Amino acid sequence: MFESAEIDHAIDKDTYDAEVPALREALLEAQFELQQQRRFPVIILINGIEGAGKGETIKLLNEWMDPRLIEVRTFDQQTDEELARPPAWRYWRMLPAKGRMGIFFGNWYSQMLQGRVHGEFKDPRLDQAINAAERLEKMLCDEGALIFKFWFHLSKKQMKARLKSLADDPLHSWRISPLDWQQSQTYDRFVKYGERVLRRTSRVYAPWHVIAGADAHYRSLAVGRILLAGLQGALTRPTIHPEKVSAAPVFPSVDQVNLLDSLDLTLQLDKDDYEEQLITEQARFSGLMRDKRMRRHALVAVFEGNDAAGKGGAIRRVAAALDPRQYNIVPIAAPTEEERAQPYLWRFWRHLPARGKFTVFDRSWYGRVLVERIEGFCSPADWLRAYSEINDFEEQLTDAGVIVVKFWLSIDKQTQLERFEAREKIPFKRFKITDDDWRNRDKWDDYRAAVGDMVDRTSTEIAPWTLVEANDKRWARVKVLRTINRALEEAFEKSDRHESKKHKEKD
Amino acid sequence: MFESAEIDHAIDKDTYDAEVPALREALLEAQFELQQQRRFPVIILINGIEGAGKGETIKLLNEWMDPRLIEVRTFDQQTDEELARPPAWRYWRMLPAKGRMGIFFGNWYSQMLQGRVHGEFKDPRLDQAINAAERLEKMLCDEGALIFKFWFHLSKKQMKARLKSLADDPLHSWRISPLDWQQSQTYDRFVKYGERVLRRTSRVYAPWHVIAGADAHYRSLAVGRILLAGLQGALTRPTIHPEKVSAAPVFPSVDQVNLLDSLDLTLQLDKDDYEEQLITEQARFSGLMRDKRMRRHALVAVFEGNDAAGKGGAIRRVAAALDPRQYNIVPIAAPTEEERAQPYLWRFWRHLPARGKFTVFDRSWYGRVLVERIEGFCSPADWLRAYSEINDFEEQLTDAGVIVVKFWLSIDKQTQLERFEAREKIPFKRFKITDDDWRNRDKWDDYRAAVGDMVDRTSTEIAPWTLVEANDKRWARVKVLRTINRALEEAFEKSDRHESKKHKEKD
Missing domain, CATH: 3.40.50.300 (P-loop containing nucleotide triphosphate hydrolases)
Structure with a gap:
C-alpha cells in the first residue's frame, strides 16, 4: 500500500x-x-x-x-x-x-x-x-x-x-x-x-x-x-433538490395491520390509583437519579407522539420528580440557520447531557423519519438512510453509558379531535393548537405508516421504543415514569454485574 | 435591608x-x-x-x-x-x-x-x-x-x-x-x-x-x-424600532481635523527591506508564540480598516509565521439567527481563544460603532453605549491575561479606487469586490468621522489602537507584525516582573 x-x-x-x-x-x-x-x-x-x-x-x-x-x-x-x-x-x-x-x-x-x-x-x-x-x-x-x-x-x-x-x-x-x-x-x-x-x-x-x-x-x-x-x-x-425527487417510496403492509393496532387504548387509571402510582414512581425516579451509580451514566428521554397526545404533560410529570438543576428540556422545532449548515444530527449532538445529567428531547432526531419524510422536507434517500444513522447514533450514546428511553404517545383520532377542540376554548392553551396541527391531522394515516416503519427499524435492544397508550393521560404518565425507572434500574444492575466481574478478575 | x-x-x-x-x-x-x-x-x-x-x-x-x-x-x-x-x-x-x-x-x-x-x-x-x-x-x-x-x-x-x-x-x-x-x-x-x-x-x-x-x-x-x-x-x-429613531447624532469636530490626518500615508518599504524585515518579524513572532510565558496568555488581534486596505494580506503574513494549529481566524460577517437572538457581544465571546491560543478577528465588535452606526443597523443609543461596553469587554480580556492588539488599516481614497479597479480585473479577486464596497465608498467621510470617534473612545492603555499607514502594503504588513511582537514582549516582561515580585515576597 x-x-x-x-x-x-x-x-x-x-x-x-x-x-x-x-x-x-x-x-x-x-x-x-x-x-x-x-x-x-x-x-x-x-x-x-x-x-x-x-x-x-x-x-x-x-x-x-x-x-x-x-x-x-x-x-x-x-x-x-x-x-x-x-x-x-x-x-x-x-x-x-x-x-x-x-x-x-x-x-x-x-x-x-x-x-x-x-x-x-x-x-x-x-x-x-x-x-x-x-x-x-x-x-x-x-x-x-x-x-x-x-x-x-x-x-x-x-x-x-x-x-x-x-x-x-x-x-x-x-x-x-x-x-x-x-x-x-x-x-x-x-x-x-x-x-x-x-x-x-x-x-x-x-x-x-x-x-x-x-x-x-x-x-x-x-x-x-x-x-x-x-x-x-x-x-x-x-x-439534488429534494423537492424534485419523486414521491417517497411507501412500504405498504400486506394486511394494513400496524403495530399501533396492537395497543389497547382503553387502558386507564382511576384518580386514586393514578395519584398513588404517580407519587410512587416519582419518588422512585428521584431516588434513582440520586443513586451514586448514576454518576457513570447519563439519561436521554425522547418524547414523540400524535399531536395533543400529552407529551408536554408527561414531560412535566417526569420533571416534577426532580430538582430543576438535574435536567434540561430541549424542545425541537425547525432548525436554526447554524443547524441547517451542519449534518442533520448535529443539532442533537450539541445538546447531549454530560455524565450524571438528564436531557429530555421534546420531539427529536426521529423528525427525519416522521414529519420530514411525510412533508417531503428531505429526499427519500435522506430519510431512508436515517434509520441506520439513528441506530448508530444511539449505539454511540449507550456505549458511552447514556441510558436512552424513547416514547411514542399514541391516541386515537377521535380523542385527538376532542382535545383540539378543548384547547381552542381554553385561553392559555390556545397557543398549543395551530393550523399545522389541523393539517397534520389530515395526514393521520401517513403518520401511522411512518411510525410503524420507525419502530420496526429503530427499536433496538439497546434503545427500545415504548409505545404508550395515551387516550388516558393518567395511564400514559405513569407508564412513562415506570419505563424510565426500569431502564435506570436495569442499567445500574448491568453496571453492578460488570463491576463485580471486574472485581473477581482482580482477586 | x-x-x-x-x-x-x-x-x-x-x-x-x-x-x-x-x-x-x-x-x-x-x-x-x-x-x-x-x-x-x-x-x-x-x-x-x-x-x-x-x-x-x-x-x-x-x-x-x-x-x-x-x-x-x-x-x-x-x-x-x-x-x-x-x-x-x-x-x-x-x-x-x-x-x-x-x-x-x-x-x-x-x-x-x-x-x-x-x-x-x-x-x-x-x-x-x-x-x-x-x-x-x-x-x-x-x-x-x-x-x-x-x-x-x-x-x-x-x-x-x-x-x-x-x-x-x-x-x-x-x-x-x-x-x-x-x-x-x-x-x-x-x-x-x-x-x-x-x-x-x-x-x-x-x-x-x-x-x-x-x-x-x-x-x-x-x-x-x-x-x-x-x-x-x-x-x-x-x-423601540431602530429605524424609527432619528438620524444618528454626529460629533462634528471643530476644525474637521481627524486623527487619520496625522498619518503619513507616504511611508513605504522597498522590496529588499520589506523581505528582510518581514522575515525577521515573522521569526520573532514565531519564537514569542512558542515562549513558555505564552501559556499564561492568549492573543487576540483585531483587524479593521478601509475596504481594500489590505486586511486579508496582512492577516496572511501574520498567519504565515505560525503553524496553522496555533491560530484561528474568525471572519465577521452578518450575524446568524442564533447570534441575533443574543446580546451583541455574544458572537465574539463564543470565539475567544483559550489560554496559549491566538485568534484573529477579521472585522470585529467594532462593527457596532462603524458599519452599524453608519448604516443605521442599530439605534444611536445602542452604538453610543457600545464604546463603554467594548472597553469593559476588553478589560475583562486583559484581566484574564489575553493580549489585545487592534489595527485600523488606513488608505487614502485614490488608493482605494485603484485597488477596486484592479480587483475587478483579476479573476480570483473579483470575489473580493462587491456593490457594497462601492456603496461604502460613497460614505467615506462618515467612516472617517466614525473611526475618529472610535479611536478616541476605545484606545486604552490596556488595549490601544494602532493606526497603520497602508497605502504601501509592505509597510503595513511589517508594522502589524512588529506591533504584535512588541505587545507580546511587553506582556511577557510584565509577567516576569510580577513573578519576580511574588518570588521576592516569598523570600
Missing part, C-alpha cells in the same frame, strides 16, 4: 515554481466558489508518519488559500467536558459549516492508531473503531460533505533522516512526538496498523490519498492538485 | 389554593407570549440563605410554567475549558436566547459572596466584582433582557431550624452546602456581605427582590407575582 510512496518522488524547483501560481489561483477560485455556494463543507483529515511534512503542507495550503475560510483543528488531550460525553462529541462540535473547510489533525484515525500501536487495545477494538469511522464518514458524505484523507508517508530510512534534521533545527527541536518514533519498532507497528486502517477505510466517497512526504515540492503539488480536482468536481456537480 | 424578610410572613393554605390557579394561568400565558414575541430573554438570578427555599421555589415555578421554555443553569466548579478563558465566559455561553427564560443558580453573586465569606479576598476585590456585575447587567438590560434578582432570606434562627429539619429528611440529608452554614459566624458574614452586595447592585433596571423564605406558600406566591408583573410589563412595553 505504501510502496509507491517510498519510491523517490521529487519535483525540481523550476517545475514547481512554474506550476504553483496557476494552482494557487485555481484553489483560491474554488475556495471562494465554495463559500458562495454554501452547499457543502470540506473536511480534510491529516494522518501519517512523523516528520513526513503534515504540518508544513497544511501551513503552505493556508498560505496558498484564504486562511479565513479554513479552520485547523487539533484534537489533543480530551477536555473534561469532552470526557463526560460520547467520544465523537469532540468532532461533531468542531465540524466546519457548509461553505468552509476544516482540517483535522489528531483525528479519529490518529487516535485509533495510537491506541493500537501503544498496545492499549487489540485488533477487535481497532476494527470497531474502523467501523465507527466508516459509518461517520459515510454519514458525512451522505449529508454532502466533501472528505479528503491524506496519509503522509516516509520509509523508515527517510523518517530517521528527517527526525535527525528536525532535532538539529532549533525551530523544531522542542517538538515532542506522541509516539516514540525514534524506536524502529514503533515505525513498524505504525505502518502495519496504518495499512490495516487504510485498506479498510478507503471508500469511493472518501478515499485515502497516500502522499510521499520526503520531497517538499512533490508533496505540496500532490496535495494541492488532489484538493483542486476534488473541489472542482464537487462544485460543478449538480445539487 | 433584610428586616422585613425576617418578620413572620405566612399565607394560609386556603388563600394560597385560591390564588394559585389564576396565577399559574397568567404565568403560562405570559410565557407563551414571550415565546411568540421572541423580543427579549428573561434572566432570573437565584441567591440567598441556605435552606430558604431557593431550589423548592424554582422547582415549583417549573411545575407552574412550561418547563420546556425554561433553562435552569447551575455554575459549580469551573470546567477546564472555562478556566482557560475570562471568568464571564461561562455565563455568556449559557445565556438564554430571546423568547426563553434562564434561571441561574451559583451565579456571579454566589461566587463573589463565597469568595468574600471564605476570606479568599477582601473588600476591594468584592467591590470590583460588584462593579463588574453591574456593568454586565446594565449591558444585558440595554440589550433588552429582563432580569429578576431574588434573594431568599431567613433569620439565623429560622435557618438553624430549617437545616435541622433538612438533615433529618433522608431526601435532603445528602446535600452538602458550599459554605459551612452550621457555623453561626458563616451566617453573619454571609448576611453582612450580602447586604453590601444588594445595596450596591439594586438598580431600577434590575432590582433585587428580597423574599422571606420561611413559609413556602408565602415565598411561592411572592416570587410568582413578581415574575408575572415583570413579564406583563415588559411584554406590553412597545419595542
Whole structure:
C-alpha cells in the first residue's frame, strides 16, 4: 500500500515554481466558489508518519488559500467536558459549516492508531473503531460533505533522516512526538496498523490519498492538485433538490395491520390509583437519579407522539420528580440557520447531557423519519438512510453509558379531535393548537405508516421504543415514569454485574 | 435591608389554593407570549440563605410554567475549558436566547459572596466584582433582557431550624452546602456581605427582590407575582424600532481635523527591506508564540480598516509565521439567527481563544460603532453605549491575561479606487469586490468621522489602537507584525516582573 510512496518522488524547483501560481489561483477560485455556494463543507483529515511534512503542507495550503475560510483543528488531550460525553462529541462540535473547510489533525484515525500501536487495545477494538469511522464518514458524505484523507508517508530510512534534521533545527527541536518514533519498532507497528486502517477505510466517497512526504515540492503539488480536482468536481456537480425527487417510496403492509393496532387504548387509571402510582414512581425516579451509580451514566428521554397526545404533560410529570438543576428540556422545532449548515444530527449532538445529567428531547432526531419524510422536507434517500444513522447514533450514546428511553404517545383520532377542540376554548392553551396541527391531522394515516416503519427499524435492544397508550393521560404518565425507572434500574444492575466481574478478575 | 424578610410572613393554605390557579394561568400565558414575541430573554438570578427555599421555589415555578421554555443553569466548579478563558465566559455561553427564560443558580453573586465569606479576598476585590456585575447587567438590560434578582432570606434562627429539619429528611440529608452554614459566624458574614452586595447592585433596571423564605406558600406566591408583573410589563412595553429613531447624532469636530490626518500615508518599504524585515518579524513572532510565558496568555488581534486596505494580506503574513494549529481566524460577517437572538457581544465571546491560543478577528465588535452606526443597523443609543461596553469587554480580556492588539488599516481614497479597479480585473479577486464596497465608498467621510470617534473612545492603555499607514502594503504588513511582537514582549516582561515580585515576597 505504501510502496509507491517510498519510491523517490521529487519535483525540481523550476517545475514547481512554474506550476504553483496557476494552482494557487485555481484553489483560491474554488475556495471562494465554495463559500458562495454554501452547499457543502470540506473536511480534510491529516494522518501519517512523523516528520513526513503534515504540518508544513497544511501551513503552505493556508498560505496558498484564504486562511479565513479554513479552520485547523487539533484534537489533543480530551477536555473534561469532552470526557463526560460520547467520544465523537469532540468532532461533531468542531465540524466546519457548509461553505468552509476544516482540517483535522489528531483525528479519529490518529487516535485509533495510537491506541493500537501503544498496545492499549487489540485488533477487535481497532476494527470497531474502523467501523465507527466508516459509518461517520459515510454519514458525512451522505449529508454532502466533501472528505479528503491524506496519509503522509516516509520509509523508515527517510523518517530517521528527517527526525535527525528536525532535532538539529532549533525551530523544531522542542517538538515532542506522541509516539516514540525514534524506536524502529514503533515505525513498524505504525505502518502495519496504518495499512490495516487504510485498506479498510478507503471508500469511493472518501478515499485515502497516500502522499510521499520526503520531497517538499512533490508533496505540496500532490496535495494541492488532489484538493483542486476534488473541489472542482464537487462544485460543478449538480445539487439534488429534494423537492424534485419523486414521491417517497411507501412500504405498504400486506394486511394494513400496524403495530399501533396492537395497543389497547382503553387502558386507564382511576384518580386514586393514578395519584398513588404517580407519587410512587416519582419518588422512585428521584431516588434513582440520586443513586451514586448514576454518576457513570447519563439519561436521554425522547418524547414523540400524535399531536395533543400529552407529551408536554408527561414531560412535566417526569420533571416534577426532580430538582430543576438535574435536567434540561430541549424542545425541537425547525432548525436554526447554524443547524441547517451542519449534518442533520448535529443539532442533537450539541445538546447531549454530560455524565450524571438528564436531557429530555421534546420531539427529536426521529423528525427525519416522521414529519420530514411525510412533508417531503428531505429526499427519500435522506430519510431512508436515517434509520441506520439513528441506530448508530444511539449505539454511540449507550456505549458511552447514556441510558436512552424513547416514547411514542399514541391516541386515537377521535380523542385527538376532542382535545383540539378543548384547547381552542381554553385561553392559555390556545397557543398549543395551530393550523399545522389541523393539517397534520389530515395526514393521520401517513403518520401511522411512518411510525410503524420507525419502530420496526429503530427499536433496538439497546434503545427500545415504548409505545404508550395515551387516550388516558393518567395511564400514559405513569407508564412513562415506570419505563424510565426500569431502564435506570436495569442499567445500574448491568453496571453492578460488570463491576463485580471486574472485581473477581482482580482477586 | 433584610428586616422585613425576617418578620413572620405566612399565607394560609386556603388563600394560597385560591390564588394559585389564576396565577399559574397568567404565568403560562405570559410565557407563551414571550415565546411568540421572541423580543427579549428573561434572566432570573437565584441567591440567598441556605435552606430558604431557593431550589423548592424554582422547582415549583417549573411545575407552574412550561418547563420546556425554561433553562435552569447551575455554575459549580469551573470546567477546564472555562478556566482557560475570562471568568464571564461561562455565563455568556449559557445565556438564554430571546423568547426563553434562564434561571441561574451559583451565579456571579454566589461566587463573589463565597469568595468574600471564605476570606479568599477582601473588600476591594468584592467591590470590583460588584462593579463588574453591574456593568454586565446594565449591558444585558440595554440589550433588552429582563432580569429578576431574588434573594431568599431567613433569620439565623429560622435557618438553624430549617437545616435541622433538612438533615433529618433522608431526601435532603445528602446535600452538602458550599459554605459551612452550621457555623453561626458563616451566617453573619454571609448576611453582612450580602447586604453590601444588594445595596450596591439594586438598580431600577434590575432590582433585587428580597423574599422571606420561611413559609413556602408565602415565598411561592411572592416570587410568582413578581415574575408575572415583570413579564406583563415588559411584554406590553412597545419595542423601540431602530429605524424609527432619528438620524444618528454626529460629533462634528471643530476644525474637521481627524486623527487619520496625522498619518503619513507616504511611508513605504522597498522590496529588499520589506523581505528582510518581514522575515525577521515573522521569526520573532514565531519564537514569542512558542515562549513558555505564552501559556499564561492568549492573543487576540483585531483587524479593521478601509475596504481594500489590505486586511486579508496582512492577516496572511501574520498567519504565515505560525503553524496553522496555533491560530484561528474568525471572519465577521452578518450575524446568524442564533447570534441575533443574543446580546451583541455574544458572537465574539463564543470565539475567544483559550489560554496559549491566538485568534484573529477579521472585522470585529467594532462593527457596532462603524458599519452599524453608519448604516443605521442599530439605534444611536445602542452604538453610543457600545464604546463603554467594548472597553469593559476588553478589560475583562486583559484581566484574564489575553493580549489585545487592534489595527485600523488606513488608505487614502485614490488608493482605494485603484485597488477596486484592479480587483475587478483579476479573476480570483473579483470575489473580493462587491456593490457594497462601492456603496461604502460613497460614505467615506462618515467612516472617517466614525473611526475618529472610535479611536478616541476605545484606545486604552490596556488595549490601544494602532493606526497603520497602508497605502504601501509592505509597510503595513511589517508594522502589524512588529506591533504584535512588541505587545507580546511587553506582556511577557510584565509577567516576569510580577513573578519576580511574588518570588521576592516569598523570600
